[in-house]
Amino acid sequence: MAIHDILLPEQQSITSKNLFDWNDNAHKTTSEQNSFSKHQHASGKISWLFWGSVGNSSEGTYFAYQMWIDYKGDDLIAQEYTLGNGLNFQHFHSLPDKPGNWIRIVDADTAKLRIKLDPKKGTVSGTFAATFTSDGYNLNPEGNIQMTSELRDNI
Numbered sequence: 681m682a683i684h685d686i687l688l689p690e691q692q693s694i695t696s697k698n699l700f701d702w703n704d705n706a707h708k709t710t711s712e713q714n715s716f717s718k719h720q721h722a723s724g725k726i727s728w729l730f731w732g733s734v735g736n737s738s739e740g741t742y743f744a745y746q747m748w749i750d751y752k753g754d755d756l757i758a759q760e761y762t763l764g765n766g767l768n769f770q771h772f773h774s775l776p777d778k779p780g781n782w783i784r785i786v787d788a789d790t791a792k793l794r795i796k797l798d799p800k801k802g803t804v805s806g807t808f809a810a811t812f813t814s815d816g817y818n819l820n821p822e823g824n825i826q827m828t829s830e831l832r833d834n835i
Contacts, residue, residue, distance in 0.1 A: 698714050698715075698716065698825075698826065698827035698828060699824060699825065699826040699827065700714040700730070700731070700732030700823070700824075700825050700827065701732070701823050701824055702732075702745065702808075702821040702822060702823030702824075703821070703822050703823065704819055704820055704821045704822075705818070705819075705820060709734060709743075711732030711733055711734060711744075712733065712734045712735070713733045713734075714731060714732035714733070714827065715729070715730075715731055715827075716728070716729070716730050716825070716827040716828070716829045717729055717829055718751055718799075718829075719748065725750070726750075726751040727748040727749060727750055727751050727768075728748060728749050728750075728751055728797060728804075729746070729747075729748045730746070730747050730748065730804065730825055730827065731744055731745065731746035731747070732744065732745060732823075732825070733745075733772070735774065737774055737781050737782075737783050738781050739774075740774045740775075740776030741774055741776075742772065742773060742774040742783055743772070743773050743774070744771070744772040744773070745769070745770070745771055745772075745808075745810070745821055745823070746769070746770045746771075746772065747767060747768060747769045747770070747791070747793055747808060748767075748768050749766050749767055749768075749793070749795075750766055753799075754799040754800055755799070756796075756797070756798050756799075756800075757795065757796070757797040757798075757799075758795070758796045758797075759794075759795065760792060760793070760794040760795075761792065761793045761794075761795075762790075762791065762792045762793075763788060763790060763791045763792075767791055767792070767793050768787075769787070769788040769791035769793070769808075769810050770785050770786060770787055770788065771785070771786045771788070771810075771812050771817075771819060771821075772784070772785050772786075773786075786812055786815075786817060788810040788811065788812055789810075789811050789812060789813050789814055790810060790811045791808070791809065791810035791811070792808065792809055792810075793806060793807075793808045794806050794807050794808075795825070802828055802829035803827070803828050803829070804825060804826075804827050804829075805824075805825065805826045805827075806824070806825055807822070807823065807824055807825075808821070808822070808823050808824075808825065809821065809822040809823075
């Protein structure tokens with residue numbers, strides 16, 4: 681597991697009527713902001729990116745999960761992914777004790793994502809589960825996504 685701290689500039693939140701929710705240690709959370717899009721990383725690699733969050737980083741209350749899978753064209757995808765088999769999964773949370781707008785990014789120890797993604801319709805639905813237990817974390821989210829892409833090409 682890797683951990684990274686980054687300073688965010690002030691920015692507007694993306695809000696949506698999509699569903700991205702999770703249960704973690706018997707606590708149910710429905711995202712306040714979420715997104716699903718095709719994303720190009722700084723390396724040039726293209727992925728399908730899904731994320732959901734609650735809170736606000738500038739207030740020190742930000743909490744999010746983000747996952748992505750490799751982009752392999754615009755054919756229908758109905759598949760289960762795991763870490764090491766095409767899935768990347770991260771948790772983000774505010775660092776309210778640091779001055780400024782800091783968040784920490786934590787890589788999952790284990791994760792799986794079962795999805796049906798239709799790139800032509802811009803829709804995805806599925807379930808996910810992950811564990812974050814290294815470095816003192818005790819997060820075990822299990823959740824659902826049902827989203828329509830608002831930004832079909834974020835590249």
